[in-house]
Amino acid sequence: MIVAIKRLNEKIKEHKYFRKLFQNRILFLLLLIGIIFIYAGISYDTFATAANIRAVVVNMSIDAIVAIGMMILLVSGVFDLSVGSVLGYSAAINAILIERAQISPAFSIV
Known part of the structure; x- marks a missing residue:
């Protein structure tokens, strides 16, 4: 080989x-x-x-927004791994607000 x-x-x-x-x-x-x-x-x-x-x-729109944010950080010389965890955490909080608090999805994003 x-x-x-x-x-x-x-x-x-x-x-x-x-x-x-x-x-x-x-x-x-x-x-x-x-x-x-x-x-x-x-x-x-x-x-x-x-x-x-x-x-x-x-389906790639959210990933593209996160990738653009990461690109800006990497170009400026900052290496930040917390972007993915913040995305996951905010998605979990939005899901809890929508399901348990019966808040509309548009309002929970804000």
């Missing part, structure tokens, strides 16, 4: 295009995501539909 990996690394080093592709991390990841998206779109009929893309975007 290790020998096969070494051979693959040697072949990649021989080709300058592959070397540039693997050195540029963002380009490599975008290419990999594109290949996966094309494969899934061809393999599954319901993958590349408007309803599926809308469902993915709607």
